[in-house]
Amino acid sequence: MESRHYYRSLARTMVLIVILVSFAPLVMVTAIIGYRFETSYRYQVVAHLLEMVEKHRQNIDIFLNDKLSSVQVLANSFTPDQMTDKEFLSRQLAVLQSSYSGAFIDIGLVDDRGIQIAYAGPFKLAPVDYSRDDWFKIARERPFFISDVFHGFSSRPHFIITANRKWDDREYILRATMDFEEFNSIVEGIRIGHSGSAYIIDNRGQLQTRPLNSSHPDRDFFSGLLSRSHEGLQFNGALGQLLTVMSSPSNCCDGNKDVSIGRVYYKDRDVIYIMVPVKNSEWVLVYMQEETDAFADLYRARKPAVLIALLGGISIVVMAFALSRRMVRRIEKANREKEQMNQRVIEAGRLASVGELAAGVAHEINNPVAIIVEEAGWMDDLLDEEDLGQSQNLDEFKASLNQIKTQAQRCKEINQKLLSFARGTESTVSKVKLNDLINEIVGILEQRSRLGNVKIVKRLSTDLPDILASPTEVQQVVLNLINNAIDAIGQDWGAIEITTGVIGDTAIVDVTDTGPGIPEEVLPRVFNPFFTTKPVGKGTGLGLSICYGIVKKMGGEITINSTIGVGTTFHIRLPINRGACESGT
Amino acid sequence: MTRTAVMLVDDEVAFVNTVTKRLSKRNLHVITANSGYEALEKLDGGAAVDVVILDVKMPGLDGIETLREIKKAYPTIEVIMLTGHATVENGIQGMKLGAFDYLMKPCDIEQLVETIHEAKKKKAQSEHRPGKE
Known part of the structure; x- marks a missing residue:
């Protein structure tokens, strides 16, 4: 049907509009706030990490410089002769150990040939030849030197600090062995989340600290990382852009441009790394953390947000469907009612104008x-x-005249019905006992109904009050309806049931017949004047329209129900007008 | 007994003519008028009339107005209203204004004649009474 299609498309449009209007701001707000939040959060996290790494870098440098300057002071303060005195050297070591809580393991004085001429420490290795050691070769070239971590004679990881000193045209190198554990603890302190950890590597990617767990990256990984940073591939993606800003001189902690930050794919995870040079760029402090770990709070915050957005979206869709369906149903109902009302108004208007x-x-x-x-x-x-009485055709004339009179009489009757349809013949209002009136009419029609094989059944309510109406009018209505019912049943056997009752302030008279019923397409027209299904000359088509006019005038209502093959029922509702009845007008 | 004088007032000339012939045939003296004005003029002109048969619906001065005028000037003349309206209101209004009776058009001629005679009888009575009082 056309209208059903219309309502369906209306519902669809409403659903679309509601969803669109609700979703657009939701999506926009979520996207904008989400993006802003994520960006600033990442910024904060990375800034925090950078700051922390930078602080540790400083700590490491301070640690190393402290030790170095101690060694330098020692070297410059005393002569080699003094230091070859074993007692003296041991005392100096004790002083250093007490001020640096065990960082110093031992100290020794090495001459320009690489021979250790004095030693203080836990090991008995006084006359050792270091001339072939790498550190010795480098140490001779420089005024001071801090070595990489290596396993020396004691096979314990350690590194050494040296200071050069010229004395009587001979060069001496004061060498101090540093406890690796002490140094390692500085780096070990950098632990964030479950995956964030720090390493110190040398320029070739060799680990200088001992990682906590065994699953640390190997040398190849670090050298790869170093080469990347050398190639300037520190940054990638949106994070990279952010980090560019972060590591620019104005933003970063002390303007060290050698800081490199980036993201690398390692062991099936995205890992953020921060690299800062320490020990005059000989070592690199690498901080690594899995991205999901570093931004765990962000991801954790994102989960409920996504869930809420999802639920919100679902509820919007459900709401949109439910709401628009309900709205459309209501509109449809309202339209239908309006249409029916229009139909009724048109009907009433037409009846009035026809009247x-x-x-x-x-x-x-x-x-x-x-x-x-x-x-x-x-x-x-x-x-x-x-004189005319002699005419041969006198009888014919008389018959003809009688016919004219009869037909004129018929015209007159039609006219009177027409007029009573429009105005009503008599409107003297008095108390009417509906039951008595019906009994009377049924009595009058008994002969006719018996001839037509129609049985009239009365079901009259005993507590029916009197109604205030014109008796002749009510009589006319009931008479017309029963006459119609008898006509409808026609030649067949049938029954007519007359029911009276009362609902509130309304008296009810139902006239039901077992006739053939009225086709649906005819039903709306039965109250129209001159509408008749009876053969020409049998009915004027005014009976029901007169009934309609009378009932309407009384402020009542007449409706019709009909089922083909079952019968027809006329329902009359008449106002009782109790107050007026009791006052006895 | 003198013949009853009837004035028939109706704007339908054909109706007036035929009814005049039929009433005359039934031994009534009929004066005709085709409007309310004409009826009043004829009465003013001294026409002796016992009963006026007055159509309610006429152009110009309608039946009710004419009735009012007649009753004002000639209270003893009886008036029978002829109405096409099937309304009681018109009839009641006419009766209130002093009409003798009202009949519905088209009416049976015998009924009309009978009503005329009754009206005449009433007129004769009312003419005797005021004389005695």
Whole structure:
């Protein structure tokens, strides 16, 4: 059906609009706030990490510089002769150990040939030849030197700090062995989350600290990382952009441009790394943390947000569907009611205007009919006179005149019905006992109904109050309905049931017949004047329209229900007008 | 007994003519008028009339107005209203204004004649009474 299609498309449009209007701001707000939040959060996290790494870098440098300057002071303060004194050297070591809580393991003085000429420490290795050691070769070239971590004679990881000193044209190198554990603890302190950890590597990627767990990256990984940073591939993606800003001189902690930050794919995870040079760029402090770990709070915050957005979206969709369906249903209902109302108004208006027309026609026709009747009467009068009485066709004339009178009479009756349809013949209002009135009418119609094989059944309510109405009008209505019912049943056997009752302030009269029923397409027209299904001359088609007019005038209502093959019921509702009845008008 | 004088007032000339012939045939003296004005003029002109048969619906001065005028000037003349309207209101209004009876058009001629005679009888009575009082 056309209208169903219309309502469906209306519902669809409403759903679309609701979803669109609700989703657009939701998506936009979520996207904008989400993006801003994520960006600033990442910024904060990385900034925090950078700061921390930078602090540790400083700590490491301070640690190393401290030790170095101690060694330098020692070297410059005393002569080699003094230091070859074992007692003296041991005392100096003790001083250093006490001020640096065990960082120093031992100290020794090495001459320019690489021979250790003095030693203080836990090991008995006084005359050792270091001339072939790498550190010795480098240490000779520089005024001071801090070595990489290596396993020396004691096979414990350690590194050494040296200071050069010229004395009597001979070079001496003061060498101090540093406890690796002490140094390692500085780096071990950098632990964030479950995956964030720090390493110190040398320029070739060799680990200088001992990682906590065994799953640390190997040398190849670090050298790869170093080469990347050398190639300037520190940054990638949106994070990279952010980090560019972060590591620019104005933003970063002390403007060290050698800081490199980036993201690398390692062991099936995205890992963020931060590299800062320490020990005059000989070592690199690497901080690594899995991205999911570093931004764990962000991801954790994102989960409920996504969930809420999802639930919100679902509820919007459900709401949109439910709401628009309900709205459309209501609109549909309202439209239908309006249509019915219109139909009724049109119907009533048409009946009213047809009534006016009928009255007008009746009036206009009345005079000519009166004249016809008078003329026929005059001719009748004349026929009685003797000279015409001789005519052979006298009887024919008389028959003809009678026919004219009969038909004129019929015209007159039609006119009267028309007029009563429009105005009602008599409107003297009095108390009417509906049951008595119905009994009376049924009595009158008994003969006719018996001839038509129709049984009239009365179901009259005993507590029916009197109604205030014109008795003749009510009589006419009931008479018309019963007559119609008898006509409807026609030649067949049938029954008519007349029911009275009362609902509130309304008296009810139902007239039901077992006739053939009224086709649906005819049903709306049965109250129209001149509408009849009876053969020509049998009915004027005014009966029901008169009933309609009378009932309407009384402020009542007449409706019809009909089922083909079952029968027809006319329902009449008449206002009881109790107050007026009791006051006894 | 003198013949009863009837004035028939109706705007339908054909109706007036035929009814006049039929009433005359029934031994009534009929004066005709085709409007309310004409009826009043004829009465003013001294026409002796016992009963006026007055159509309610006429152009110009309608039946009710004419009735009012007649009753004002000639209270003893009886008036029978002829109405095409099937309304009681018109009839009741006419009766209130002093009409003798009202009949519905088209009416049976015998009924009309009978009503005329009754009206005449009433007129005769009312003419005797005021004389005695």
